Amino acid sequence: MNIGEIARRAGVSRSTVSYALSGKRTVSEATRRRIQDVIDELDYRPNAAARALAEGRTRTIGLVIPPATARLTHMQLDFVASVVEAAARSDLDVLLSPSGGDHERSFERLLSGRRVDGVILMEIRVKDARVDRLLREDLPFVGIGHTAGDHRMSWIDVDYTTLIARCVHHLADLGHRAVALINRSPELVAAGYGPGLRAAEGFAAAVAERGIAGFEYACGDDTAAGRAVVRRIHAEHPEVTAAVTLNEAALPGIQQALEDAGVRVPGGFSITGVAAQRWAEDFRPPLTAADVPAQQMGAQAVELLVERIAAPDAPPRHILLTPPVSLRASTAPAPSLAESTQARVSGSGGSTAPNGR
Known part of the structure; x- marks a missing residue:
């Protein structure tokens, strides 16, 4: 259950539900009561990370994909879809941004404009300038993939x-x-x-x-x-x-x-x-292959990023998956x-x- 579903059942916008939960803006007593009734009915309990996000700036995360090829592979598209789906469950929007080559300006705009509360990086190199750039910017981020020997970032990857x-x-x-x-x-x-x-x-x-x-x-x-x-x-x-x-x-x-x-x-x-x-x-x-769990990895990447946004000083987490070889x-x-x-x-x-x- 997420804010979007509560808004639909209460007949209000998602932002109105967010305001009612966070208290950042005044909501009429009748509307607040209608929202609360839905919350009580659904037994909705936002966790600490979700509450922290409700108090954030944009409720948008960036998903950065380098244009390694002329088009995304199916596995890359699976990662994108899983991130978007998991973000929606947390009532977050996703801003897709390319990086690398002629697309560096897009990546820089994503960071310099503070258009997002955090970033998920895909297709990471063992030495990746984007990781160094994000560390300098002090913006919460997570990698689907990881650099070599850098323990300063949270990531999820396949072994x-x-x-x-x-x-x-x-x-x-x-x-x-x-x-x-x-x-x-x-x-x-x-x-x-x-x-x-x-x-x-x-x-x-x-x-x-x-x-x-x-x-x-x-x-x-x-x-x-x-x-x-x-x-x-x-x-x-x-x-x-x-x-x-x-x-x-x-x-x-x-x-x-x-x-x-x-x-x-x-x-x-x-x-x-x-x-x-x-x-x-x-x-x-x-x-016969080890099946990459793209849906699981995208969802866990979003979870890791939510945690980083909620607690930016917490130690980075690393998840290395070794799925079985399916015969x-x-x-x-x-x-x-x-x-x-x-x-x-x-x-x-x-x-x-x-x-x-």
């Missing part, structure tokens, strides 16, 4: 290092001796994009531990790049029988390229990785060298559960 390593161990357990990592775009990785760098670290550590060959490929966030990277892998390393990826936007192209080459998944080639559940389930066959149908035992060519054409299904590493 890409561990999850990509688990995917490699799963493939190694199935007998694959040469695997590829399909990472995010060269521009993002070069810019220090956190998930991309941490995925590469987890991949390198896991292939070294298992004594198998590993090859990393950067890949743009689109279908064409997905097709191109599969062609490169087959041309440069035909011994590769499986791939791990965190590039969900490239998955349709990866699937198309494998189909065009007559390579059957999972009989001739296995693929796994980290992706939003929607992408994993749309892949054919459905992708689907895109991984299977590696084909032997003798049957590799035939397996890539005919294929066969089946897979086993990842280990608990």
